[in-house]
Amino acid sequence: MTAPPAVGTVHVVDPSPLNWLFITWNTMEEPIRIDEAGRTVYALAESSQWLDDRTLELKLRRGVRFQDGEHCTAHSIKQNFDEMQRWAAPHPPGTWLNFPAPESTAEVVDEHTVRFSLPGPDGLAMGEFRGFHIASSAFWNGKDAPGFGYEEFGSGEGHW
Numbered sequence: 001m002t003a004p005p006a007v008g009t010v011h012v013v014d015p016s017p018l019n020w021l022f023i024t025w026n027t028m029e030e031p032i033r034i035d036e037a038g039r040t041v042y043a044l045a046e047s048s049q050w051l052d053d054r055t056l057e058l059k060l061r062r063g064v065r066f067q068d069g070e071h072c073t074a075h076s077i078k079q080n081f082d083e084m085q086r087w088a089a090p091h092p093p094g095t096w097l098n099f100p101a102p103e104s105t106a107e108v109v110d111e112h113t114v115r116f117s118l119p120g121p122d123g124l125a126m127g128e129f130r131g132f133h134i135a136s137s138a139f140w141n142g143k144d145a146p147g148f149g150y151e152e153f154g155s156g157e158g159h160w
Contacts, residue, residue, distance in 0.1 A: 027067065028133040031058055031077070032126055040126050044072060044134060053121045058129075060112045066136035074114040080134045081106040081116075099128055 031045040042048075045058040064072040085101040103119035118125065 024133045028135050029064075029072075030132055030134065031060075031129040034130055040130075044077070045129075048126070051115070054118045055115060056118070056125055057109070057113060057115045060114070062112060066138075068136050068138055070136045070138070072134065073111045074108040075111075076134060076137065077114045078106040078108050079137060079140060080132070081114075083140050084132070099125075 029044050031043060032040050032048075033043045035041045042061075044060055044064060046061045047059045049057050049059075051057055058077070060072065060074060060077065066072060066076075070076075081099075085099065085104065087098075087101075099116070099122075100119050105117045107115045107117065109115050116125070122128070
């Protein structure tokens with residue numbers, strides 16, 4: 001089954017200071033989510049494995065596409081990780097959602113496997129992935145790419 005082509009653009013007009021949060025929740029996905037009972041469940045990821053106390057590997061679901069039709073791959077995860085590591089300000093919901101920068105890195109193992117190297121043991125890593133919104137490369141690249149506004153504001157605090 002093939003996905004229908006992406007059509008049109010969504011324009012959001014919302015004066016709420018939290019509009020970035022509502023947009024990301026409705027247009028992006030995370031590697032994991034938290035269910036109604038507070039348990040970690042996989043979303044973009046289909047599994048995870050600690051290779052040692054500083055290295056976490058995620059296996060990604062196959063066949064996932066962004067709204068613009070682009071496939072979500074390990075390259076997508078790495079690009080988003082690398083971009084978010086550039087944030088000058090902590091993640092708005094809390095610094096616990098940030099991976100230590102610049103010591104944390106992402107490596108593409110294959111199209112559906114990404115490996116994260118952390119500076120030390122991180123018991124909150126899976127929770128940090130809950131706040132790790134994954135966007136299409138068009139969000140970061142190309143003419144008028146919105147990103148999260150850090151080029152203009154020096155922050156990743158959702159100034160779109």
